[in-house]
Amino acid sequence: MYYNNDTVIYFKGEFVRAAEAGTDLYSQSLHYGYSVFEGIRSYPINGGTKMFKGEEHYDRLRRSAAAMKMPFHYSTEQMVELTYEVLKRNNYTDAYIRPIVLCSPNMALSKGREAWLAIESWEWTNGYMSNSMRIMTSTYRRPNPDAFHVDAKVSGHYVNSILACQEAKDMGFDEALVLDTNGHVAESSGANIFFEKNGELFTAPKGHILPGITRATVIELCAELDIPVHEKYFTPEEMRGAEAGFFCGTAAEVVALASLDNVPFSRPWEVTKSAVIQDAYKKLVRGHSVFPVQAASQNKTSILEP
Numbered sequence: 001m002y003y004n005n006d007t008v009i010y011f012k013g014e015f016v017r018a019a020e021a022g023t024d025l026y027s028q029s030l031h032y033g034y035s036v037f038e039g040i041r042s043y044p045i046n047g048g049t050k051m052f053k054g055e056e057h058y059d060r061l062r063r064s065a066a067a068m069k070m071p072f073h074y075s076t077e078q079m080v081e082l083t084y085e086v087l088k089r090n091n092y093t094d095a096y097i098r099p100i101v102l103c104s105p106n107m108a109l110s111k112g113r114e115a116w117l118a119i120e121s122w123e124w125t126n127g128y129m130s131n132s133m134r135i136m137t138s139t140y141r142r143p144n145p146d147a148f149h150v151d152a153k154v155s156g157h158y159v160n161s162i163l164a165c166q167e168a169k170d171m172g173f174d175e176a177l178v179l180d181t182n183g184h185v186a187e188s189s190g191a192n193i194f195f196e197k198n199g200e201l202f203t204a205p206k207g208h209i210l211p212g213i214t215r216a217t218v219i220e221l222c223a224e225l226d227i228p229v230h231e232k233y234f235t236p237e238e239m240r241g242a243e244a245g246f247f248c249g250t251a252a253e254v255v256a257l258a259s260l261d262n263v264p265f266s267r268p269w270e271v272t273k274s275a276v277i278q279d280a281y282k283k284l285v286r287g288h289s290v291f292p293v294q295a296a297s298q299n300k301t302s303i304l305e306p
């Protein structure tokens with residue numbers, strides 16, 4: 001499904017066939033979830049392919065590895081270059097890229113002794129999420145920031161995501177809304193969350209969430225489009241029955257929510273500011289606009305111009 005006999009990945013310093021690459025059964029990564037990873041999208045643009053915010057993703061990978069005290073020494077530039085080589089060798093333009101930093105065999109609870117970078121990729125056909133998700137408030141809470149570096153993308157954290165997501169699916173919903181340890185809305189199992197009230201957007205502040213690169217992009221787009229956006233704590237009660245809500249993440253992009261705990265969002269999606277953001281994001285990542293926002297705010301050039 002993800003690879004065939006011809007698929008090439010980068011692993012331990014060389015380009016190898018995915019089908020022939022192997023990991024060690026005695027690694028901390030496997031036994032303790034002690035690995036860090038990223039999820040990046042590349043889009044077909046101008047006859048080639050371009051990662052959306054590839055540098056930001058690799059900067060986060062480096063920060064995640066540092067938070068886990070892994071001996072990891074690739075620069076962001078090196079990893080960007082290696083990724084384009086993986087895409088080229090597989091002839092991918094519309095792709096999902098999954099870099100992961102794995103640690104060497106070691107059954108002790110010590111720091112990683114050696115860290116290896118793997119860059120895997122597969123063609124993206126979308127359809128992974130519908131644009132009308134019915135979500136439920138999970139009985140699981142996000143990991144406690146006193147116990148984990150929740151702002152790092154660490155494999156072990158995703159056991160919590162699997163529990164929350166599967167609970168929601170078992171109950172007949174599409175996804176989970178997961179609260180933080182204080183009972184405020186945090187995020188979904190693998191995406192950040194916004195809701196809309198009186199044409200203004202609200203999202204959880206940093207602290208108990210993985211601060212997504214898509215979330216940051218949505219906030220930038222709000223500034224560009226004059227849509228007020230607030231980073232504040234809120235409860236599921238405040239969100240239930242609001243005008244609109246959406247998930248956002250690299251893989252999901254911006255996905256509309258139909259209902260929360262069976263209470264529908266109140267406005268037709270098409271007339272909401274959330275739909276405006278969805279459309280703007282779709283255009284931005286596909287190269288139909290100018291980035292970054294920094295340049296936009298300095299020169300007053302719209303990032304939404306072709």
Ligand code: PMP
Pocket residue numbers: 039161187188189190191192209210211212213214215248249250251
């Ligand atoms: N929260 C969680 C738990 C995630 O797994 C992801 C996906 N990486 C996100 C939020 C969204 O992050 P990003 O926009 O950087 O993909």
